[in-house]
Amino acid sequence: MHWDGFTAIERDVRAMVADPRWAALPVPARAQAMARRALMTPDGACWLFGAHARWYRLDRVDGRWHLSAPPGSPVVRSAARPPHTAMGIPHLLIPAGPDFAVERGSTQAFVGPDVPEGVTERIRALVVAHRRRHRDDFPLPESCFRDVFAADVPGTVAAVWGTIMWCAYAPAFDGNEVLLSLFGEFLARPLPGDDWVRWLPPVPLDALVTLYTERMLARPGEAGARLAGRMAGLVTETATALRADPRFRPRADALLAMAGPAAARPWLDEPAARAGAVRQAWLARCPPHLVMATLAETSPGEHFRHTLYDLVEALGHVAATGADPRAVAASLLAADVAVVSPGVVAALYPWLDDEMRRSLYVALTDPAHPLRGCWPASGELPAALLPSGRDEAAALLGAAYATGLAWCRLTGTAPPPRGFPVSSAVVACLMHQRDDAVPELSVTDEFDDQSSSGWLFHR
Incomplete structure (x- = not known):
């Protein structure tokens, strides 16, 4: 077995950061410990396994450390050695501890491996339960959802859809994905894509926050808080269902941490809503080991x-x-x-x-x-x-x-x-x-005049 410097250092740093004494060390001491575990490859590049449990490479042009996946060549990896001189390690690259506990989930798209049937059925139950909510109570707000859904679709349906898209690592879905078929009758136009794949854009956190905040501000006092709480509760129920699939789990966990308190205490974000700062309040509730899931927002x-x-x-x-x-x-x-x-x-x-x-x-x-x-x-x-x-x-x-x-x-x-x-x-x-099958389609009378969902599926 050949020496692999990158594997050895990564194992060593993980053990060091997992030690309960690590968090109590002064920052200079932690920086010194990290500097002793840097690597240099034969081409003179310096590497560090640091914050967020990922590798960084020292740029010889601008002198900054850049997040950078390590080399894959066994020859380069086995030739890596500690540098001859100690290097200064920026504090932002020093592991704090919680950032090493991050679960990265799966990078798989939703083409090939299907969304598990159990997840799909739980989402189906949510859509069925909330599809006929009174649109005066849950209107479709002005947002990216207006580009997706027919005008008379309730905001509750948009909340389920938006949560799915926000939680997906990469929202590229098989055109025959059963999960998408649940929404076919509500769509205003065909989803973007081709004969095989729906290339869907991610839903920003702002859109989910708007569904919640708009209800709180639309009606004064308890009535508005009650509607907002239901919307936040629907977001958390959807995120809970999605957790079973590792392609959703990290962002679903982050969303549960952000929206869960609002579902349990609907009045919690009322001061932030009046100040236009609910998004910031939600992001502030995301714990350190889940912040990676919100990087696209921050x-x-x-x-x-x-x-x-x-x-x-x-x-x-x-x-x-x-x-x-x-x-x-x-x-x-x-x-x-x-x-x-x-x-x-x-x-x-x-x-x-x-x-x-x-x-x-x-x-x-x-x-x-x-x-x-x-x-x-x-x-x-x-x-x-x-x-x-x-x-x-x-x-x-x-x-x-x-x-x-x-x-x-x-x-x-x-x-x-x-x-x-x-x-x-x-x-x-x-x-x-692919191992999927074209699902049985059903269109309710309420939305039958909008569009058929048959165009979602191609063979």
């Missing part, structure tokens, strides 16, 4: 870094062929940016370390560079990048789609309604491995 740049890290990890299988997962991830990022919005690349460079930045640049600007060979061709991934199985392909699809949504959010770019080139190419790896 720091789009850091969220982009973490999703790109996930993409590198999802490409770990290419290391067996001698390819560098980090360089491949940068190339696939370039493939999406080049097609969707090449002008935004300058806004992405500051969030990458010097090596990833260089890989992204050459992949975009040099058609003859070998990294161009990673780009999809004729809608398919190169053979060398193909995942070995369904679960690996679903993880790559989810990480690629999440990364696309993240850089779009960071740069203010509208996500493409028919998917990003890389995500779409990964779908081709899953088409023959």
Whole structure:
């Protein structure tokens, strides 16, 4: 067995931070302990396993530590050694303790592996129970939901849908996904996507908060608090049902921590509602070990870094062929940016370390560079990048789609309604491995005149 410096250091740091004495150490002492566990690879790059239980790389250009997935090459990993001189460790990179307890869940999209039947049935029960709520009590507010639902759909249905989309790591759903069929009769127009996949945009936290806050402000006193409490309760019931699927769990747990107190004590956020600060109040209730789930809301740049890290990890299988997962991830990022919005690349460079930045640049600007060979061709991934199985392909699809949504959010770019080139190419790896079935459809009389949900399903 070969020495793997990255595995050894990660194991050592995890044990050190898990020690109850760690939290009591003064910050300088913790920084010194972390500095002794830095690594240097043969190319001179310095690495640190730090905050949020992830690796960071020291940028030799700007002198800053960047969140960066470690190298995948066994040769590079086995040659890593502690640096000859001690390095200063920024306090933000020093593990506090709770951040190491984070559960990252699964990066899989909802193509290939279905949403478990138990989850779907619990969501179905919520939709059935709340679909006929009086629309005077629960109107559909002016928000992103107006782009999805017919005007006479109650806000309770939007609350269930919005919670699903907020909790999903990567809301790319199989066109035959039973969970989506529950909402077909309420939709104002077809969901964005193609014959196989619904490429859905994430729902921002603001939209969920509005469903709750608007009810509190619409009616004075106890009546408004009662309606707001019901809306917060529906959000928490939906999040509780979603927890059974690891693709939802981390964000569902964060949402439960934020909305749960409002459901139990509907008047809790009334002062914040009148000050227009309910979103801040919810985010403040998120505990330290769950804050990673809210990064898209609080720091789009850091969220982009973490999703790109996930993409590198999802490409770990290419290391067996001698390819560098980090360089491949940068190339696939370039493939999406080049097609969707090449002008935004300058806004992405500051969030990458010097090596990833260089890989992204050459992949975009040099058609003859070998990294161009990673780009999809004729809608398919190169053979060398193909995942070995369904679960690996679903993880790559989810990480690629999440990364696309993240850089779009960071740069203010509208996500493409028919998917990003890389995500779409990964779908081709899953088409023959899907195990779903077209569900039986039923449309109630109340919404029968709006639209049929049959267009959701394709074979």
